[in-house]
């Protein structure tokens with residue numbers, strides 16, 4: 001065991017109790033009917049995001065010198081977990097946390113001074129993260145969006161898909177190819193990250209169109225046609241962007257998994273309350289072990305996933321490699337929450353379909369974690385190849 005690994009410690013109970021309590025208080029003002037109404041109108045939860053920003057929770061990862069609260073990744077994970085465990089959804093605003101891994105580690109001091117205070121105060125929204133493209137999908141290094149250096153600018157051409165919240169964001173973290181694939185040694189070389197100002201680009205080569213989807217993630221398609229952006233908006237070094245995004249992705253996986261854990265907690269709590277209350281055949285349905293067991297199993301799975309994720313966050317904080325735990329945690333959390341969702345849906349019988357119970361909404365929402373930001377197969381291939389040493393498949 002290395003010295004720093006010995007120093008790793010994980011709290012096993014309700015860590016960050018003040019944060020948990022504070023987030024629950026904020027979320028209490030946004031009950032199920034708020035989310036149902038938003039979904040019916042396909043509207044953005046402006047008031048919810050404003051309340052979270054005002055309470056300082058969205059700026060958790062931004063260092064204090066830039067107006068945030070400079071908390072560790074685990075604290076941010078707790079915030080997202082509690083949002084979801086309260087029946088709310090952080091999907092409207094979590095990107096500003098996800099993108100911090102890349103911006104804080106690789107952004108220049110000028111970029112941090114220019115953007116972070118505004119992001120911390122809520123004046124500036126960094127809620128869009130443009131990686132996925134329609135033709136390359138999960139095969140990220142084949143993405144086709146090009147950024148070509150021209151004097152003090154880069155000129156961008158291409159297309160992104162599934163870019164959540166781009167119509168509710170001022171900035172976008174964008175991954176684009178700066179050196180063509182046939183001119184690089186490694187396919188992961190030649191990709192670069194940009195902090196793009198959406199406000200400057202709209203109508204000048206940047207077009208964003210809403211994409212209707214099963215869950216309220218404000219998905220969009222983004223089109224770039226000769227969009228000119230200042231060269232200063234390049235994050236870190238040209239050509240190293242894939243590495244930066246991968247660095248950030250471990251943080252993203254830990255954070256998104258915390259949302260899955262929060263959902264799982266909500267499903268379990270909701271299912272238990274219902275099966276204890278609902279009487280059929282003159283007894284609570286929860287008295288039937290066939291009803292109890294799936295809920296109990298999902299609870300055990302959720303706790304196991306939570307522990308691996310806490311280890312991932314502790315390793316991240318210690319500056320140790322955390323990819324193995326972040327990936328395993330993501331896999332287990334996305335499956336635990338789905339099992340909890342299924343148990344909750346099944347125990348509600350027909351009422352699981354009634355919108356007023358919120359079970360069907362949360363059930364749809366939590367299905368996403370097995371697909372985005374990375375699908376289960378891709379996580380399994382990471383474990384098979386990188387952790388267990390089986391042959392590379394793609």
Ligand SMILES: Cc1cc2nc3c(=O)[nH]c(=O)nc-3n(C[C@H](O)[C@H](O)[C@H](O)COP(=O)(O)OP(=O)(O)OC[C@H]3O[C@@H](n4cnc5c(N)ncnc54)[C@H](O)[C@@H]3O)c2cc1C
Nearest residue numbers: 129130131132137138162163164217372373375377378394
């Ligand atoms: C609601 C929502 C919000 C999103 N938000 C964003 C966002 O903000 N920014 C962003 O950049 N992206 C976003 N995404 C995109 C998301 O990250 C991708 O959908 C996801 O990574 C999968 O990519 P794909 O859809 O192209 O699937 P594909 O790559 O086409 O894969 C389809 C299926 O095939 C499987 N598969 C593919 N190749 C292999 C292989 N070699 N071995 C085994 N299985 C394989 C995959 O596991 C998957 O199940 C979002 C998606 C959704 C649905």
